[in-house]
Amino acid sequence: MDEQPRLMHSHTGVGMAGHPGLPQHMQEGTGGTDGDGRKQDIGDILQQIMTITDQSLDEAQARKHALNCHRMKPALFNVLCEIKEKTVLSIRGAQEEEPPDPQLMRLDNMLLAEGVSGPEKGGGSAAAAAAAAASGGAGADNSAEHSDYRAKLSQIRQIYHTELEKYEQACNEFTTHVMNLLREQSRTRPISPKEIERMVSIIHRKFSSIQMQLKQSTCEAVMILRSRFLDARRKRRNFNKQATEILNEYFYSHLSNPYPSEEAKEELAKKCAITVAQVSNWFGNKRIRYKKNIGKFQEEANMYAARTAVNAANASSHGSQANSPSTPNSAGGYPSPCYQSDRRIQ
DNA sequence: TTCAATGATTGGTT
DNA sequence: AACCAATCATTGAA
Numbered sequence: 001m002d003e004q005p006r007l008m009h010s011h012t013g014v015g016m017a018g019h020p021g022l023p024q025h026m027q028e029g030t031g032g033t034d035g036d037g038r039k040q041d042i043g044d045i046l047q048q049i050m051t052i053t054d055q056s057l058d059e060a061q062a063r064k065h066a067l068n069c070h071r072m073k074p075a076l077f078n079v080l081c082e083i084k085e086k087t088v089l090s091i092r093g094a095q096e097e098e099p100p101d102p103q104l105m106r107l108d109n110m111l112l113a114e115g116v117s118g119p120e121k122g123g124g125s126a127a128a129a130a131a132a133a134a135s136g137g138a139g140a141d142n143s144a145e146h147s148d149y150r151a152k153l154s155q156i157r158q159i160y161h162t163e164l165e166k167y168e169q170a171c172n173e174f175t176t177h178v179m180n181l182l183r184e185q186s187r188t189r190p191i192s193p194k195e196i197e198r199m200v201s202i203i204h205r206k207f208s209s210i211q212m213q214l215k216q217s218t219c220e221a222v223m224i225l226r227s228r229f230l231d232a233r234r235k236r237r238n239f240n241k242q243a244t245e246i247l248n249e250y251f252y253s254h255l256s257n258p259y260p261s262e263e264a265k266e267e268l269a270k271k272c273a274i275t276v277a278q279v280s281n282w283f284g285n286k287r288i289r290y291k292k293n294i295g296k297f298q299e300e301a302n303m304y305a306a307r308t309a310v311n312a313a314n315a316s317s318h319g320s321q322a323n324s325p326s327t328p329n330s331a332g333g334y335p336s337p338c339y340q341s342d343r344r345i346q
Numbered sequence: 347t348t349c350a351a352t353g354a355t356t357g358g359t360t
Numbered sequence: 361a362a363c364c365a366a367t368c369a370t371t372g373a374a
Contacts, residue, residue: 236352236354236371237353237370237371238353259362280362281353282352284363284364285352287363287364288363288364289351289352
């Protein structure tokens, strides 16, 4: 490749004796005044710089050495440094102080709050406690879930820290590498310390954007874990037998109007150790499911009817007859299972 | 593994 | 706001 330029300069030596390779118009003034000689020197050195990429490696090395030893080199180098300094400064002015990224701050805050980026033990338990508080503190048997949650959180945490460390290390390695390279090059081409500094900050910015992605995906993972842990549907537990019996008892003894008042709901909730909302859910589900398939619930209905009857008998035998359990079955609402079952049997 | 039972959620209605 | 109806997602027995 580039055979053409090579051919053009192929006859030029490295030696400083002549001025080979110079364009015709530059050679014209040779042998003139003292100023002409200096001009010639500069032209020579510039020409060599221009053609340095056209040389083979050995040739270039030799040329580099020659350039380094040239008496004009320091002066030229300084001029180039000055020019560069000016342009670099003008570039720097535009992008000086960047404000801290609000999104990054948000991510950092969240990771800290979730105990991913904070201190090892304290953060984790704090997050678990927060999760427990948010879950409504329903049952006492969620300690197993807590440990599960904590285990997964610490897994995320570990991955996060490993990756973060990896990126940091890579960043440092790359930075040192680039700095060494620039320092090495600064011996042959004008590189100011400021320029190196700027390069380092560019590298850091690049790596911190990668870190931000890591933080973002970590946040997402934590959110998913949290939602899984907190989503009641996923950790649904059937009510215990006693609670179900209390609810069923109320339902079948108020079959004509199975709509407990707010007070009744509260009392049922207390008795069953569940929330009022859960009582409402239960009655909503029960009503619709009973209505949809009364036949299926006949047996259950009869059982509870019999039980309330026994209770009533016991209560009356103990004294007051008036306050037997209210069974306003015959009114509106759903058909009475007893009568219906009688009808069915016949 | 399948499937009925069941607690919770969602969207619509009154 | 309470309720209904349909649906989702899990549980637990077969």
